Amino acid sequence: MARIVVASMPFAGHVGAMTAVAGELAGRGHEVLAYTGAKYAQRFAAVGARWLPWQQATDFDDSDLAATFPPVGDGKGLRGGMANVEHVLLGTGAGQAADLLAEASREPVDLFVTDHLAFGVALAGETLGLPWASVAVTPLPLESRELPPPGFPALPARGPLGRVRDRALRSVLHAVAARVVDPMLNRMRAAAGLPASTGGMDSLLSPHLVLAQGVPGLDYPRGDLPPHVHFVGRLAVAASPQELPAWWPEVVAARADGIPVVHVTQGTLDVDFTDLLKPAIAGLAGERVLVVCTTGGAPVDALGPVPDNVRAARFLPHDQLLPLTDVMVTNGGWNGVLAAVQAGVPLVVAGASLDKPEVARRVAWSGVGRNLHTGRPGAARVRRAVRHLLERPEHARRSRELGAKLAAAGGASTAGDLLEELIAA
Known part of the structure; x- marks a missing residue:
């Protein structure tokens, strides 16, 4: 060996x-x-x-890069991206x-x-x-x-x-x-x-x-x-068992009742809720959907009051959530996108930093979802994209087709x- x-x-x-x-x-x-x-x-x-x-x-905590590498700042924009390359990757x-x-x-x-x-x-x-x-x-x-x-x-x-x-x-x-x-x-x-x-x-x-x-x-x-x-x-480890939130049966019930489930995530690196989570919550409030958000480890309370059709957790196991999901709204982390496609879930991608715009372009080009061409979309823009995917099943079909190839x-x-x-x- x-x-x-x-x-x-x-x-x-x-x-x-x-x-x-x-x-x-x-x-x-x-x-x-x-x-x-x-x-x-x-x-x-x-x-x-x-x-x-x-x-x-030099070791670091990925949830606070600026603590170890101050020039990176919030990591956004050209300056933040170049600082990340110079100090974190090459440095x-x-x-x-x-x-x-x-x-x-x-x-x-x-x-x-x-x-x-x-x-x-x-x-x-x-x-x-x-x-x-x-x-x-x-x-x-x-x-x-x-x-x-x-x-x-x-x-x-x-x-x-x-x-x-x-x-x-x-x-x-x-x-x-x-x-x-x-x-x-x-x-x-x-x-x-x-x-x-x-x-x-x-x-x-x-x-x-x-x-x-x-x-x-x-x-x-x-x-x-x-x-x-x-x-x-897709390279992924089988998820270990974890405790599900008390509201989890509502996700199962929504799926059984034909109410679309929309998963919204910003991953674990970009956790400024005003970028995507809050606009998505605002845009989908009042829609006939159940919105399931994950904060990437940040306290759920930091979201503030949420509409009646929104549920939130720090993390949720994708192997259990995605089979119940109709649309995933994400900032474009490649692992999360691959997980969604392998589960046959179409995507709305709002990515602006690092490789995320590249991911968003591939999602749109391949037919598995929509590229919002920004990392900070407005509420109405998210709502229109989600409606588009729910109303046009060809995106879900394409995601299932490529998902089968990923598994194979x-x-x-x-x-x-x-x-x-x-x-x-």
């Missing part, structure tokens, strides 16, 4: 996918070390991995590499498996000459000559003029990256004792194996997808097979 390090940035949305991989490998008898922040050590221990703490890398990379190299010198490691945003693993793998595998915890960020640049607010081109546009956009992106991103990337590499690189952010994805969450149909088609990139569906892709089991093939090679 192999000795494998599974690395995850200490963000809740990343940990979900990486615990699924760690648990699968541990279940196959491998020795699995989970390299992540202290906040999520127990999550990995629960699936059979041993915690490897961040020591040289912790050299420390991650130092931690992993120290562990490998103590006892040899057979394979690194990493959340694709834990950049220090790529540095450690390069230093050791050791293969590593990347797990895409967001939509596949790999550049393609057939698509607009990752993160750019445009859908794939449909004709010759669109392809010219995409080529021009890629050229502009490369020029900007050379001036803005590459210096930050190379400062990280220098701190890890490595020479400068001109490969851009794609150089931090594994050239050996990339496990992409999702399936064709949720991601844009491209003819230049490298053979080491594999879509594996194999998830953690397929990931485990591919990782063992890489170890054997």
